[in-house]
Amino acid sequence: MSRNYAGLSRERIILEALHIIAGRGLGGLSMRRLGDALEVEAMAIYHHFPLGKEQLFNAIAAYVASPAPSGTVPTEPGEEADEEADEESGEGTDGRVREEAEDTRPWDVRLTDWARAYRARLLEFSGALSLLVHRAPHTPSAEATRALMHRALSEAGLSGDDVERAADAVHSYCVGAVVHQVRHQDEEGAPGAAEAEARFDFGLRALLRGLSPHGG
Amino acid sequence: MSRNYAGLSRERIILEALHIIAGRGLGGLSMRRLGDALEVEAMAIYHHFPLGKEQLFNAIAAYVASPAPSGTVPTEPGEEADEEADEESGEGTDGRVREEAEDTRPWDVRLTDWARAYRARLLEFSGALSLLVHRAPHTPSAEATRALMHRALSEAGLSGDDVERAADAVHSYCVGAVVHQVRHQDEEGAPGAAEAEARFDFGLRALLRGLSPHGG
DNA sequence: ACCTGAACACCGTTCAAGT
DNA sequence: ACCTGAACACCGTTCAAGT
Numbered sequence: 419m420s421r422n423y424a425g426l427s428r429e430r431i432i433l434e435a436l437h438i439i440a441g442r443g444l445g446g447l448s449m450r451r452l453g454d455a456l457e458v459e460a461m462a463i464y465h466h467f468p469l470g471k472e473q474l475f476n477a478i479a480a481y482v483a484s485p486a487p488s489g490t491v492p493t494e495p496g497e498e499a500d501e502e503a504d505e506e507s508g509e510g511t512d513g514r515v516r517e518e519a520e521d522t523r524p525w526d527v528r529l530t531d532w533a534r535a536y537r538a539r540l541l542e543f544s545g546a547l548s549l550l551v552h553r554a555p556h557t558p559s560a561e562a563t564r565a566l567m568h569r570a571l572s573e574a575g576l577s578g579d580d581v582e583r584a585a586d587a588v589h590s591y592c593v594g595a596v597v598h599q600v601r602h603q604d605e606e607g608a609p610g611a612a613e614a615e616a617r618f619d620f621g622l623r624a625l626l627r628g629l630s631p632h633g634g
Numbered sequence: 635m636s637r638n639y640a641g642l643s644r645e646r647i648i649l650e651a652l653h654i655i656a657g658r659g660l661g662g663l664s665m666r667r668l669g670d671a672l673e674v675e676a677m678a679i680y681h682h683f684p685l686g687k688e689q690l691f692n693a694i695a696a697y698v699a700s701p702a703p704s705g706t707v708p709t710e711p712g713e714e715a716d717e718e719a720d721e722e723s724g725e726g727t728d729g730r731v732r733e734e735a736e737d738t739r740p741w742d743v744r745l746t747d748w749a750r751a752y753r754a755r756l757l758e759f760s761g762a763l764s765l766l767v768h769r770a771p772h773t774p775s776a777e778a779t780r781a782l783m784h785r786a787l788s789e790a791g792l793s794g795d796d797v798e799r800a801a802d803a804v805h806s807y808c809v810g811a812v813v814h815q816v817r818h819q820d821e822e823g824a825p826g827a828a829e830a831e832a833r834f835d836f837g838l839r840a841l842l843r844g845l846s847p848h849g850g
Numbered sequence: 851a852c853c854t855g856a857a858c859a860c861c862g863t864t865c866a867a868g869t
Numbered sequence: 870a871c872c873t874g875a876a877c878a879c880c881g882t883t884c885a886a887g888t
Contacts, residue, residue, distance in 0.1 A: 422872060443768075449862060461863085462872050470863065548764035552659075554817040580836070586814060587837030591803070594810020598802060601770040620796070621803030625837075628844025638853060665881060677882085678853050686882065854887070861880060868873070 424458045428466050431456065432481050435474065439545040480555035482543040485535050525570040526626050532566060533592050533622055540596040547600060550593070575631040584629045591625050640674045644682050647672065648697050651690065655761040696771035698759040701751050741786040742842050748782060749808050749838055756812040763816060766809070791847040800845045807841050 434455045438447050449471060453460030467473045521528055540547060554560075567585040576584055595618050602608050609617065650671045654663045665687060669676030683689045737744055756763060770776075783801040792800055811834050818824050825833065 424872075426871080448860080450860080459873055460861095461874080464863075465871055548767040551764040551767065551813050551816060554821065583833045583836045584840070586811075586833050587807070587840060590810035590814040590837060591807050591841070592810065593813055594806035594808065595802075597767050597809055597813065598806040600767060605770065617799045617802050620799045621806060621841075624800070624803060624844035625807070625841050626844065628840035628842070640853075642852080664879080666879080675854055676880095677855080680882075681852055852888085854885105856883105856885095858883080859881090862878090864875105864877080866873105866875090869871085 422458060422462075424456060424462065426456060426458060426462055426466060428477060431463060431466055431474070432477055435478055436481070436543060436546065439478075440543075443545060444548060475549055476553060476555065478546055479549045479553040480557050482539065482546050483550060483555050484557045484559040485539045525573040526630075528566065529570045529588065529626060530619075530622060532563065533588065534618075536563075536592050537596055537618060540593065541599070544596065544600045547597065571629070574626075574629065576629070587625060587629065588622075591621060595621060638674060638678075640672060640678065642672065642674060642678055642682055644693060647679060647682055647690070648693055651694055652697070652759060652762065655694075656759075659761060660764060691765055692769060692771065694762055695765045695769040696773050698755065698762050699766060699771050700773045700775040701755045741789040742846075744782065745786045745804065745842060746835075746838060748779065749804065750834075752779075752808050753812055753834060756809065757815070760812065760816045763813065787845070790842075790845065792845070803841060803845065804838075807837060811837060 431452070435447055435452055438451060438455060448460075449463055450460040453463060456463075463474070464470065467477065523531075540550075564585070567588065568581055571581045571584045574584075599614050599618075647668070651663055651668055654667060654671060664676075665679055666676040669679060672679075679690070680686065683693065739747075756766075780801070783804065784797055787797045787800045790800075815830050815834075
C-alpha cells in the first residue's frame with residue numbers, strides 16, 4: 419500500500435476518538451480501532467501522542483472540558499510546551515484571553531448562561547465524562563471561567579474565601595447534575611431532555627439564590 | 635498445586651478489587667491481577683461473576699454507592715435474582731428496610747447528615763468514582779435515600795415535582811463536589827481535607843437554603 | 851459447586867525500518 | 870517528519886477438564 423500521507427493531526431485524532439466513544443463507549447476505544455477509523459496504522463497515532471493512550475485521554479478531557487470555538491484543540495498542561503507555535507485561529511497569543519465586549523447583564527444571568535453552556539458541552543460528550551473525574555485540564559477556557567465566576571460572585575456580594583467556595587459549589591453542581599442525568603438516563607422513569615433541563619435550572623436557581631448574601 | 639479451596643466469595647472479590655483500585659487506579663485492575671491478589675487463578679472469578687468484568691464493575695459500583703453496614707454486599711439489579719437467599723445479617727428480608735427509630739431532628743440537619751456520609755463514602759473509594767458515572771445501582775440503600783430525601787424535603791415545605799427536583803439537586807451537588815475535589819486534588823494549590831470539607835458544607839448550606847421555600 | 855489450565859482473539863507499546 | 874510492520878507482554882474470555 420506504499421506511503422500513506424494521512425494528514426493526521428492531534429485534532430483529527432481527538433475528534434475521531436470522540437466519535438468512537440460516542441458510538442461504542444469509552445471501553446470501545448482502542449488504538450487499533452482508532453487507527454482503522456483514521457485509515458492509518460495504529461502506531462501512527464504515537465507520532466502525535468508519543469506518551470500513548472494516557473496522553474490521548476488527557477487531550478480528550480481538555481477538549482471536552484473546554485467550551486472553546488469548535489475546531490480549537492487546547493494543549494495539555496502536563497507535557498513540554500516546546501512545540502512550534504501551532505496557533506490556528508489567532509485567538510490571542512499574548513497569554514491573555516482576548517478582551518471581549520463587557521457583559522453588562524446581572525451576575526446571576528451571566529452565571530446561568532455559563533452553567534447551561536457548560537452542561538450542554540458535557541452532555542454532548544457524555545461518553546467521555548468519566549475521563550474528567552480524575553483529570554482537571556488546565557486550559558485557557560478554564561482560566562476564563564475562573565475570571566468570569568470571580569467577577570459574577572463578587573458582584574453578588576460575596577468576598578474573601580466565600581468567592582472561591584461559591585465558585586466551587588457552582589462548578590460542582592454543574593458536573594454533578596450531568597453525571598446524575600447520565601447515570602440515570604437508561605432507566606425506566608428517566609426524565610426526557612426537556613425535564614432534565616428544567617431540573618438543572620431549578621437546582622441552579624436554588625443554589626444561586628442560596629449563595630447570594632442578600633437572599634436573591 | 636492440587637485443589638485450591640480459596641473460599642472465594644463475591645464480597646472478598648469486591649473488597650480485593652477495591653484494594654487494587656485504591657493502589658493502582660481503575661486501569662490497574664485486571665482479572666489476572668485480581669486473581670493473583672486472591673491467590674487464585676483469574677478464571678475462578680468467573681464462577682462468581684459469570685458475566686465477567688462488566689458485572690464485577692457493576693457490583694463494585696453498587697458497593698461503593700451503598701453506605702451500608704460494612705460487610706454487606708448488595709445484589710445487582712441487571713441480573714437474575716434466582717440465587718439462594720444469601721442474606722447475611724438479617725437486615726430485612728421482607729423487601730422493606732427495617733424500621734428504625736424515627737429521626738426527629740430538623741429536615742436540614744438530617745439532609746446534611748446524609749450528604750456528609752455519602753460524600754465520605756465516595757471519597758473513601760474515590761478510585762472507583764468513575765464507575766458511577768454510567769452506573770446507577772438499584773440498591774436498598776438507594777431506596778432508603780429516596781425516602782429520606784422525600785420526607786425531609788416535604789418537611790422543608792416543598793411539594794409536587796419540586797420534591798424530586800430538589801432531591802436531584804442535592805444528589806447532584808454531592809457527587810459533583812466529590813468529583814470536583816478528586817479532579818483537583820493533585821494540583822498545586824489544592825485545599826487540604828479540612829478546607830475541602832468546609833467548602834462542601836458551605837455549598838451544601840447554600841443549596842439547602844436556596845431550596846427551602848421560606849428562605850432558610 | 852468450585853477451581854484449574856490451555857487456548858484464542860485482542861490489546862498497548864517498542865523499535866527498527868521505510869519514505 | 871510521518872507512517873509502516875513485526876514483535877512482545879499483557880489482557881478478557883471460552884471451554885473442557887479436574888475434584
